[in-house]
Amino acid sequence: MSDTDIAAPATTFPPEWYPQREFGEGRVGLSIDGPVAVAAIQVPGKMNALDDLATAGLIEALTVAEAEARVFVLTGIGGRAFISGADIEAFDDEKRGPSRFMERQQRLAASPLPTIAAIRGYCLGGGLMTALNCDLRVAGADAQFGVPAARLGIAYGYDGLKRLVETVGPSRTRRLLYVGDRIDAATALAWGLVDEMHGPDALWGAAMALARRIAGNAPLSVKASKATIAEVLADPATRDLARIEELSLACRESADFREGRRAFLEKRPPVFEGR
DSSP states (O other): OOGGGOOOOSOSSSTTOOOSEEETTTTEEEEEETTEEEEEEOOGGGTTOBOHHHHHHHHHHHHHHHHHOSEEEEEETTSSEEEOOBOHHHHHTOTTHHHHHHHHHHHHHTOSSOEEEEEOSEEETHHHHHHHTSSEEEEETTOEEEOTHHHHTOOOOHHHHHHHHHHHOHHHHHHHHHHOOEEEHHHHHHHTSSSEEEOHHHHHHHHHHHHHHHHTSOHHHHHHHHHHHHHHHSOGGGOOHHHHHHHHHHHHTSHHHHHHHHHHHHTSOOOOOOO
């Protein structure tokens, strides 16, 4: 079966979703339209819970997107759940399942592409971790967020909680973990857990508009900004300041820098090529 022969899943979200390629035995779909790549978790029968095949498929889709696109948007099909968490039953038989899950989360976080999570419905546990490992999060007003670890008798390690603490602070992290309840999208927006909130029917258009705005900027500049922010957040003992300087120099010496200056002087939109 060729990429274009893949049948579209029955879903109303994302609108008119039709994956060009699939990974993880169909658990992840990928569609690329110009500079924007969209990956969707396609396990609606399990509320888009992530098993080992799904996380492997997500990284395969991301790798393709890094070679062919400028921005990566991640969502879950159906509208009932972005990702409802890790599929615990599926990981029970895999001794290395949890460690592979974390390795793939780290790979998502380290992608050089700017990444956007478009969230409708449940975003829980491993799903919230996945969203936090994206650079930006836009949510529908119907989204719900939580970490039910205390209700499952499990504990998150350092890597699993670091981004949550960085994003909402220690006190709100404690509440999410100790109580184990969920917060709505409005609360998530007030806490800074998401960057934008939209009505459910407006979410997809807003997410794609954001992706296209980012894709229209100079790719080398966006890449350098992402890498520099990561170094700012890193342990001071491990910061690679030389890499930051290299990325800055590459931007200053790029054709895109010259194009940006010309476009400014000529009062026209720039056309960046990523070189």
